[in-house]
Amino acid sequence: MKNLHRKFAALTLVAGVASMFGAAGVAHAAYPDKAIRVIVPFAPGGSTDIVARIVTQKMGEVLGQAMVVENKGGAGGAIGASEAARAEPDGYTLSIATVSTMAVNPACRPKDLPYDPLKDFLPVTNFANVPNVIEVNPKFPAKTFKEFVQQLKDHPGKYTHGSSGTCSVLHLFGEAFKQATGTEAIHVPYKGSGPAVTDAVGGQIDSMFDNLPSSMGQIKAGKLRALAIAWPERLKALPDVPTLAEEGYPQLNQPAWYGLLAPKGTPKEIIDVLHDAAVKALKDPEVIASLEKQGAAPSGNTPDEFAKEIKEQYDWAHEVVKKGNITLE
Incomplete structure (x- = not known):
């Protein structure tokens, strides 16, 4: 009888653990379960804002949750980018990357920029390139x-x-x-x-x-x-x-680009969900047509590929600023 009780207790423990992991899996798979905020670090109506709204609207449909664009302009994009860098890494506050925020600002403001473009963000994908x-x-x-x-x-x-x-x-x-x-x-x-x-x-x-x-x-x-x-x-x-x-x-011969970022520390599983949704959105004929009207071409590359693009432009901007002795005075 004691052995029977031990076996029952063991089975109950295993079932409980399985249930716990199962519940965790369900909770994780539920992302996103609320609206996602997307910080655009420039004013409404510009190229960055237009591209962001075109792509995130379709991404929201793919994800089943709205992606709400919030414009935070000023200081060449530094104000919005700084706020995005400080956001909780839970997948519910994202931001749009541009050559200005990820390369030019760091080159021109190396001492007082309130974020590090290479350390404070995780690239998701490049939405689109513009000539x-x-x-x-x-x-x-x-x-x-x-x-x-x-x-x-x-x-x-x-x-x-x-x-x-x-x-x-x-x-x-x-x-x-x-x-x-x-x-x-x-x-x-x-x-x-x-x-x-x-x-x-x-x-x-x-x-x-x-x-x-x-x-x-x-x-x-x-x-x-x-x-x-x-x-x-x-x-x-x-x-x-x-x-x-x-x-x-x-x-x-380098185009401009507009991409999606998550704060440092965001789980890879969330990055993957966002990347997959972006790729699906960027293959949608209506999205492609809307981007082409803006003179933009969809990208949808991998996080690693986008990280490489960011670093290349970061190095380019620093070289140009140094050679030209350019300052913000």
Whole structure:
């Protein structure tokens, strides 16, 4: 009888343990069981915000829980990125990564940046890539990229180029161009790419280094002349515009990107769930079409691949800032 009691007790213990692990498994599999907050570190209406909303809306449908975008702009994205870095690593506060927040800010603000882009986040995936473009006012005395470079070399310091602000990613794109080509031009910073594009169209500045979506309408209307793009191949929308790699500058042929991050310490299982949902969303025809309207191409790469992209841009930005002695003064 005692042996029977011992066997029964043992079976009860095993069943209890199994039940406990089973319950834990069910609880874990339930992620997400509430809405997910997604911090966009820029104001509403910009490229970062638009791409984030397109993809996360579909991701929410895949996950069965809403992904709620919250805009936290300021300081070149540093305010929103800092808040995201301090969030609980439970999968319910995520953020959007850009070249500005993950590479340019750390290069320009190495001493006072309140987060570490390489240590405080776990990459989930790159949502989408966007071409960069070099463009001029149609009155500029250069029809091609090579003629543009030659004009700058023949007249150092005569011409101007606009950007979305000092130490913005577009500023660094222009500086990288000048360093690679050995040219000189006067940088004119603006409070955003929109005003810079407006002045490029009006002729107040001669040229512009921009993300293509901001300028595509003006290029199509003939109010700006695109000379080269940073993209793996020529775009169907601009078949006559060569890539920077074609022009002999592969080091400049880097697109902008917008991706998803989780705070450091987020369990791998949650990262996997989010990554799978993002990949499914980025294969949806409506999402693809919406991104293409913005001049963006879906990515959906692995966390490791996205981490590599971040590190490459991080190193690039530091090199450009150091060579150009660029500061935020």
